Amino acid sequence: MRSFRQTGTVVTDHRFPVPLDHDDPDGPRIEVFAREVVATAHAGRDDLPWLLFLQGGPGFGSPRPSGREGWLDRALADHRVLLLDQRGTGLSTPVSARRLAALGGPAEQARYLTHFRADSIVLDAELIRRELLGGTPWTILGQSYGGFCAHTYLSFAPEGVQQALVTGGTPGLAATPEDVYRRTYPRVAAKNARFYERYPDDVRLVRDIARRLAAHDERLPNGRRLTVEGFQSLGLMLGMGDGADRMHYLLELAFADGGPELSEPFLEQVGTHLSHTAAPIHLLLHEACYGQGANPTRWAAQRLRAEFPEFAPDPDGGDPLLFTGEMIYPWMVADDPSLAPLREVADLLAEHDDWPALYDPARLRGNDVPLVASVYHDDMYVDFDLSMETVASIGNARAWVTNEWEHDGLRVSGGRVLDRLIRMVRGEA
Structure with missing residues (x-):
C-alpha cells in the first residue's frame, strides 16, 4: 500500500488479486486497483463507515481526486471512500488490443472479455470488502453504469450493502x-x-x-x-x-x-x-x-x-x-x-448468446436494503420510464425525480445531489 496526502485528505492505494472468472477461483487472476480517501480530520478513526464508489461507463476508471472537491467533499464528511477502478479500467489489469492479442485468437479474447461485466465487478467488490472490512457491510454509491452495478449488487450480494445510493443509473431490469x-x-x-x-x-x-x-x-x-x-x-x-x-x-x-x-x-x-x-x-x-x-x-x-x-x-x-x-x-x-x-x-x-443474469427481480422485490435514487427526468442516457418502473418494483426503494440536473448531476452539483440522497436514506428528506 502507498499513502500520500492531498489538501484535506489522506489517500491510500490498494491492489487486490481477484479471479478472472469467479466460478473458477483457482484459475487465472487479474488485479483490481482501488484508492481509499479519508478526510485528514478522520484519518485515525477506525469506526468511520465506508462508501464504495462505482463509476459510470462501462470502461472508465474511477475519478482521480485532488483533495476535498465536489461530491467527494460531501462523502468525506462522514465516510471513508473507496474509489474502485472496475476491472479492466484505470490501474486495474488493463484491457487493450495489445494485451488481448497475447491471449490468443479472437475467440479467446472474446471469452476473456465476457468476464468484465457488472456481475464480475460486484464479486470483485465483495472480495475487497471482506479484506478491508471483514463482515461489515458498506454503503455503495453508483453513478450511471455504476448504478446498474449497484442493482446487480443488491440482486446477488445484498449482505454486503448497508445502503445503496444511485444517481442517473436505474436500469430496466428486463429491458433488452x-x-x-x-x-x-x-x-x-x-x-x-x-x-x-x-x-x-x-x-x-x-x-x-x-x-x-x-x-x-x-x-x-x-x-x-x-x-x-x-x-x-x-x-x-x-x-x-x-x-x-x-x-x-x-x-x-x-x-x-x-x-x-x-x-x-x-x-x-x-x-x-x-x-x-x-x-x-x-x-x-x-x-x-x-x-x-x-x-x-x-x-x-x-x-x-x-x-x-x-x-x-x-x-x-x-x-x-x-x-x-x-x-x-x-x-x-x-x-x-x-x-x-x-x-x-x-x-x-x-x-454471444450465453450472458448470465444481471438482476434478480424476485430478490429485488423483497429487498430490505435502503435504496435511494436520483432519477433525472430529462436524462438522455437512461430512460426515465424504465427507471421509474424499476424503482416501483424494488422493496425499500425511493426515487427523487428532478429536472434540475442532467445525467452528470453528481459531478457538477457541488455535492448537493449526494447530500440529498444521504438525507433521504437517513429519513431526513
Whole structure:
C-alpha cells in the first residue's frame, strides 16, 4: 500500500488479486486497483463507515481526486471512500488490443472479455470488502453504469450493502438492447432539438461540416478518417449539463482558418472525443450491459437506426442533421486505428448468446436494503420510464425525480445531489 496526502485528505492505494472468472477461483487472476480517501480530520478513526464508489461507463476508471472537491467533499464528511477502478479500467489489469492479442485468437479474447461485466465487478467488490472490512457491510454509491452495478449488487450480494445510493443509473431490469435503443433514439432527437433551439445558426454550420466530410478526406491526428457518421457521434456530449454549450464551442472552430478545410484545432478536439483507446471496454461491452440470457445483442443500435431515418448521415437532408448519442456502432471499432484489430472480437461479443443474469427481480422485490435514487427526468442516457418502473418494483426503494440536473448531476452539483440522497436514506428528506 502507498499513502500520500492531498489538501484535506489522506489517500491510500490498494491492489487486490481477484479471479478472472469467479466460478473458477483457482484459475487465472487479474488485479483490481482501488484508492481509499479519508478526510485528514478522520484519518485515525477506525469506526468511520465506508462508501464504495462505482463509476459510470462501462470502461472508465474511477475519478482521480485532488483533495476535498465536489461530491467527494460531501462523502468525506462522514465516510471513508473507496474509489474502485472496475476491472479492466484505470490501474486495474488493463484491457487493450495489445494485451488481448497475447491471449490468443479472437475467440479467446472474446471469452476473456465476457468476464468484465457488472456481475464480475460486484464479486470483485465483495472480495475487497471482506479484506478491508471483514463482515461489515458498506454503503455503495453508483453513478450511471455504476448504478446498474449497484442493482446487480443488491440482486446477488445484498449482505454486503448497508445502503445503496444511485444517481442517473436505474436500469430496466428486463429491458433488452432493442428496448433500450427504441427509447434512446427519440430522447436523443429531443436533445438535438434543444441544442438547435439554443444555437440556431449551428444548423447551417453542421450541414457545412457534413458536406465537407462527405466530399473530402479529412483526417484526425491519429490518421483516422472523419466520416459524417463519426461526426454525428459527437452528440454523446449533449446529455451533460453543459453539453450543448461545449458542442457549440467545438463547432465554431470548424472553419476557424478561414478556408474550406476543417481547422486543425477542430480536428484535434474531435479526435479526442471520438477516441476509445483509453476505454475500449466502452465500445466492446457497452451493449452487453443489457445482455441477459440467450439473446445476443447483435449491434442493436445499428440495427434499430433504420427505424429512425431522421438520423441518416445525409449531409444534404432538408432537416437539421441530427447527432447520435450513446449508441455504439460496429464502424466505431473498425475506424479506430487502436481498436481495429478487435473488430472480429467485437462481432463475437455481439453474437454471444450465453450472458448470465444481471438482476434478480424476485430478490429485488423483497429487498430490505435502503435504496435511494436520483432519477433525472430529462436524462438522455437512461430512460426515465424504465427507471421509474424499476424503482416501483424494488422493496425499500425511493426515487427523487428532478429536472434540475442532467445525467452528470453528481459531478457538477457541488455535492448537493449526494447530500440529498444521504438525507433521504437517513429519513431526513
